[in-house]
Every structure is written in structure tokens, then in C-alpha cells.
Amino acid sequence: MVLAGCSVDSIEQQEYASRNIMPKDGTPYELEFMQQVVSEVAGTRAPMTELQPTHLYVEFAPATLEEYDRLLAAPQFECLPFDVFEVPELPQGAAYAVQPPCEGVGKLYALVRSDMTLPAVEYEVLKSYYTPYADNSGIEDAALARQIVARAEELNEPYRTRSEANEAVPHGSVRVYDNIAGREVGVQGVPVFVTEQSNGISFPKTETVYTDMYGGFRSKRTIWETQVTFRITFDTDTWSIKNSNGQTMVINGPTQSPGTVWRCVPVFALGANDAYYAVNILRGINAAQMAGLTFDTKLTIKYFDKSNSDNGKTSEITGTVPYINIYCGGRPCQEIIGITNYGIGQAAYYRAHRTDYNNCLTAVKDSFAMYTRWFFTDYEYARLDVLDKLHTYDSNGPKPDGWNIQGWSVNNGHKTETPLFIDLHDGYNQLAPGTISFNNYIPDDNIYLSSYGDVQNIAFESATISNVRTNLLPLADDFVFTNADVMTLFRTYNQLRN
Numbered sequence: 001m002v003l004a005g006c007s008v009d010s011i012e013q014q015e016y017a018s019r020n021i022m023p024k025d026g027t028p029y030e031l032e033f034m035q036q037v038v039s040e041v042a043g044t045r046a047p048m049t050e051l052q053p054t055h056l057y058v059e060f061a062p063a064t065l066e067e068y069d070r071l072l073a074a075p076q077f078e079c080l081p082f083d084v085f086e087v088p089e090l091p092q093g094a095a096y097a098v099q100p101p102c103e104g105v106g107k108l109y110a111l112v113r114s115d116m117t118l119p120a121v122e123y124e125v126l127k128s129y130y131t132p133y134a135d136n137s138g139i140e141d142a143a144l145a146r147q148i149v150a151r152a153e154e155l156n157e158p159y160r161t162r163s164e165a166n167e168a169v170p171h172g173s174v175r176v177y178d179n180i181a182g183r184e185v186g187v188q189g190v191p192v193f194v195t196e197q198s199n200g201i202s203f204p205k206t207e208t209v210y211t212d213m214y215g216g217f218r219s220k221r222t223i224w225e226t227q228v229t230f231r232i233t234f235d236t237d238t239w240s241i242k243n244s245n246g247q248t249m250v251i252n253g254p255t256q257s258p259g260t261v262w263r264c265v266p267v268f269a270l271g272a273n274d275a276y277y278a279v280n281i282l283r284g285i286n287a288a289q290m291a292g293l294t295f296d297t298k299l300t301i302k303y304f305d306k307s308n309s310d311n312g313k314t315s316e317i318t319g320t321v322p323y324i325n326i327y328c329g330g331r332p333c334q335e336i337i338g339i340t341n342y343g344i345g346q347a348a349y350y351r352a353h354r355t356d357y358n359n360c361l362t363a364v365k366d367s368f369a370m371y372t373r374w375f376f377t378d379y380e381y382a383r384l385d386v387l388d389k390l391h392t393y394d395s396n397g398p399k400p401d402g403w404n405i406q407g408w409s410v411n412n413g414h415k416t417e418t419p420l421f422i423d424l425h426d427g428y429n430q431l432a433p434g435t436i437s438f439n440n441y442i443p444d445d446n447i448y449l450s451s452y453g454d455v456q457n458i459a460f461e462s463a464t465i466s467n468v469r470t471n472l473l474p475l476a477d478d479f480v481f482t483n484a485d486v487m488t489l490f491r492t493y494n495q496l497r498n
Helices: 010-017 031-045 065-072 142-156 274-291 333-352 362-383 420-425 452-460 465-479 483-493
Strands: 055-060 096-098 108-113 123-130 171-178 183-186 191-196 206-210 216-218 228-233 239-242 250-256 262-264 299-304 324-327
Touching: 031 123, 031 142, 171 274, 171 333, 206 216, 228 262, 239 274, 250 262, 274 299, 274 333, 274 362, 299 333, 324 333, 333 362, 333 452, 362 420, 362 452, 362 465, 420 452, 420 465, 452 465, 465 483
Parallel strands: 171 262, 239 299, 299 324
Antiparallel strands: 055 108, 055 123, 096 108, 171 183, 171 216, 191 206, 191 228, 228 250
16 A cells, blocks of 8 residues: 555544544434434433433554554454545545554544443544444433434434535435335445536536445535536446446436435335335445455446346356346345345456356355355444344344355255355354254354455365365464364365265
């Protein structure tokens, strides 16, 4: 990574690095504002008269690389550093920012829970935030929490401070109703084109802005002389979403006063599903990119408003070039996200194995796609804090379902779409304690690779089941498993021949 320099002063850096904040427990708002909202909505029903922050926006200043590493390894502190000077603003959905070092170690900015035990690193709290959805909010009434958030969103649409929402500049939001979350959710990274009407103006202004983690967007320009027209084109330097005719998906918005909010909320409607499909496909792409996907070319996804299930499940998605084809066929949002991430997994595996793809075992190809379908979809719903609505849980963890496919066995399951890579990552053993796997049909899984990157590396370096086993063994010390654990797991997967 090339550093562009260290000319920005510290105050500007603090403001610059704090613009986009990743919510871990629902959307956090500034504490002072939420105090007013809670007082207005809850009144005497509020369990406290003075709110305490649920989240803190913190500037960390590690003095050494050891302190820096200790900070990144701390529980509840999940972030991936990047160079704030390399991009014009924080990547969509970023929760963190690293000020690259001028001398020594750089500073790091992050949103953390207020009850997190911070490591012994110098830090300064820059701002306090609050969300009633957090389990440390003091509000246990779910209905009351929803009322508070609804009022906050009403007052702040689409941004987190009322002053921004009232500015007479083009602004708005792109959101979609998610049936798992049971609410509208923001769609990040949507390119919104804002164009000034000519009306005799020699050079009408135009600007492209991107939606943030909350789905909100706002023009950086402060002066607009005429009405403006909004348009969304689902195409960027890194991804493109096309309809079945190969045309880039476009949403043409209204022409209106620049100070009037535009709320774009695509819905599922018979015969008019393109916008609904496109925003949910983008949610899948976002989850894959944020979770750490390595992909060496532009992602291009073509969707079809029909099902292609007559030829079997694997025909729903094809992940080789030139397009990832997915068949949405009236699917709900979580399934669109899932099949998007299946196709992305297929395509990423293909890109990594271009020279030997025809020699790769189908079970390895498809099992990696099932892994990305599970992991990236889980990533999106964990971000929304509703993973417990996507899965059901017992004391041992998530119950077997169509996402984690932990009910799979060699003699009673798909022969190529297996939980092989899911088993490497999930920390869950589907073989109940004290039971025996007859003929080793059910995997006995005591492997837990907590890192997506390690699972991806194994897949990208493996063409066969034997390759997967061989590439897993060197990680035993780092992830505390034994060679015997590996051999036990692969008694099942060695039976795959496709």
C-alpha cells in the first residue's frame, strides 16, 4: 500500500475518520440527541432518566506495533485497517480508519461498545452514541425500542444529525424491507447520480454520491440553482448488475427541489422486481467484500426474474465468466443475497483455478460456493443484529438448516454441495456427543478456523479433497487442533468422488 503523505492535521483527520460508522447493535445515534428522543417517546416508561452511551467513537494511539496488534486482537474489536489518505472517504460501511504512520505507529479510529474492556493503549473518546437495540441500553421492552428508533429515524432521515437532514442540498436514502429483520434496512454503496436541470444554465451541475451504511446519501455541493433529477445506475469500477438482456440496471428517480428528500424503497411487485433484485444483489456483494472476499476482476452479475430449478439446484447459479447468472424467480431478500454469494463463491474459485479448473473436483468447487453462501449471508444478518432470526439455536449453537447444512451426510445429502468448508470455519460439530457416525457418513468436526481468509486460501490452493486436507494441516498449531482431528473429519469427506 502506497502512502500519499501525512499533510492532514489531526483535527481534520478525526472528523474525516468519523464519518461512516458500522452499527453492531442497530443504528447508533449521538447520545445527546437520543436523550431527547427517549424523553419524548418513552416519558415515564423509560427505565432511566439519564441515558448512558451504548457505543463510543474512540481515537486509539498505540505507541508500539505490539500495542497496535493487542488492540486489533481485543474481544469485540473487529476491524480491518486501511489508509485514509488513499481513498476520498471511508469505504462504504467502514467502522474504522487507520491514520497511516508518519513516524512509528499510526492512530486508529473505531466505534466500540461502551462496556468493552479496552486494552492498555492510549485513547481518547471523541463522541458518545446510543441505540436502544443494544443489550446494554437499559431498555428491555422491544416494542418501546422500536418506537424510539422509528422516531429517531423520522427526525434524522436520512442522516444521523438533524442539521444535515435540513440542509437544502440533494439528499435521500436507498432502503429495502428485509423480511428477516422485519424492518427497512439501508443499502450501502449505491451510486446515486444527481443532475441539475438546465433551464438556461450553460453548465448544469452533476454529481455522483454513494449511499452510506444506513442507505443515506447527501450531495457534497452546497449550491444548486434549479431542480435536480436523481438516477441510480448499478455499475461501478468493481461491480456491475445487469438484467437478463445484459443491460445495466437503472432506477430513474424524480425531478424535484434539491432540498426535498428522495426515499428510494424498491419493493417486490409482480412484473416489476428489477429494482428489488438489484438492491439485494448489491447487499450480497457488499457482504462478500466487507467479509474479505478476494476477487481479481470486476464482478458482473446478471439476474433473471424466473426460476431455473427444473435442472437441479446447482443450475440456479453459474459462476464462471463472463457473467455470474442468478435466477431470482420471486425469491425473498435473504435468498437473493444467498444465491448472489453462491455465485460469487463459484466465480472466485474459478478465477483462482483458471489454469486447472477442469481438473478440480466438483465437490470442492461447489462446497466452497456453499461456504460463501453461508458465511457472507450470515455476515449481512449479523451486521443487522438479526442472525437469531435467520437461524434457530440451541445450547450447542445454530441448529441444522438450509444455510449451514449441518444435517448433511454422505448417504443422505447432495454429493457435491457439502459443508466441507463450513465445517472448517463454523466451530460446531454436527455429530452429537457420544454418538457414532455409521460408516463415517456424518462429519465429526472438531476444526475451527476463525478466519475467512484462511478458509479461502485453502480453497484457492486446493483442487481435490486431498489438497484440502494437506493445506489444512499446517494451521493446526495456530488454531489448536490436531492431526488426528483432521483425519477424523476427512474420514467422511474422503468418500467424495465427484
